[in-house]
Amino acid sequence: MPMMNLAAVFAAIAQASWNRTKLFMVRDTVVLPALGFLGILLLWWGVALLRRDLMPTPWEALLSNLDFILHPFYQRGPGDLGVGWLLLASLRRVLIGFGLGAIVAIPIGFLVGMSRPMMLALNPVIQIFKPVSPLAWLPIALAIFNLADPSAIFVIFVTSLWPTIINTALGVSSVSQDYIDVARVLEMPKWRQVIKIILPASLPYIFTGLRISLGIAWLVIVAVEMLTGGIGIGFFVWDEWSRLNLSSVFLAVFIIGITGLLLDFAMGQLQAWVTHRRPVNS
Template sequence: MILQSSVQAVSTAASVGWRKFLRPAIFRDTVMLPSLGFATLILLWWIIATFFSTLLPTPLQALADNWEYISNPFFRRGVGDLGIGWLLLASLRRVFTGFLLGSLVAIPIGFWIGTSKHAMLAINPIVQILRPVSPVAWLPIALAVFNQANPSAIYVIFITSLWSTVINTAVGVSSVPKDYINVAQVLEMPRWRQLYKVILPASLPYIFTGLRISLGIAWLVIVAVEMLTGGIGIGFFIWDEWNRLSLSSIFLAILVIGLTGLIMDWLLIKLQQAVTHRPVQQT
């Protein structure tokens, strides 16, 4: 009986979920309108490739040219001849290494700026000067220091993923209502406990916003860095295919980059929801 009741409950929940999804308004917003947008983009691509350019492939031609990459993304045929899945993993490894190192540095600095006026006066000018610097401008310095492409790429990701997290963390910490701090002081809560129990939970939405921006910047930067440093990665793949005038492969790489960025942002949103227990508006 218990098993039968459980099965009925799961079936009922699934039925309710499908009925909710198939409501006209939800189906329109989640399926029809996005599909219309993608169809319009593909139609525009087809028109430009057919009537305005002799080099650009049509969508069907690009699909045919890239079918081997799509059907077998993890092939290995020798040194440098790898499927696009391996190239994507190599780029993701660099991005996440630099991004995690940057986050470990940026969040404490943001807390320091947000809780100390003297730290804000000392560090904020440095942040404002270095923040607008182009990510690629850091690459020659990294190559001079590390003399290797891989650690140089990770360093560029690290340095460019700092600023958004630092600024948003500082804003979140400084925006914690004073009443929260006053209550903690009345309860004679130690300073470290105030940071952990009061300030951190209240500033988490700001911190995650900074992390999402920083991760997006890191994913943008890695393509440009890999184009300049070479090696294995999705950025170098684009440059190599351009040298071969294989524009079909470049379109595939653009699609992979966009979908990967979308998935990474979605995962970070889910992590934020799990940590803060609050819904997050996706933009």
């Protein structure tokens, strides 16, 4: 009987401690993040109540945005499209520009990482162009293309170049000499070393560069669209502000934020899928 009691006590302790862990998990994944958002909403609400003329309260903003939220893909004539369409237009520009950027930046990163003369030739160029706001390229792009859409894509392309080049070069140049020695002992030709050893070894770095590039590209597209106009979430922000419709701007801020988060998450998933596994530190 005492054994039974002991077992029951242990079971109760185990149950209690499991309940405690579950409680902590709920707290860490649901309660605390929700509290953060609640704080921001309360701050917004407070400011809006103190200065009624300044901005709508969250509740008013939600009500006036209901049409946008419930019908994201409406088409009510040329130029009058739901935010879903605007978002897709912006995403299209970002993905085309980012994709072209990656296609150019990854090989350049390999050249810079593998060849010292290339590094010496290209590093100053990269260091000078990297701190330039991508928006400064917009007038040049407009002069070249004479059209808003290709110019926006070009700016995103330029934006995507630098972090990807720098991180790829870093990854390529820091491939462990041990791996290279294995390839050399196996008499692997240089081009096959690039494909079978250097590329897989530097994939984590390449993806870091791509994630940074995509993040900045998503930041930049909003500003670019404000300047170029046309269809897109960035122009939506500017357009609604011109109509003094601040509620929709708040909506756009949330949409842009959530989309950026999803883009980064998708990039992370792509990395896990391509590299098959989490990056290891050995």
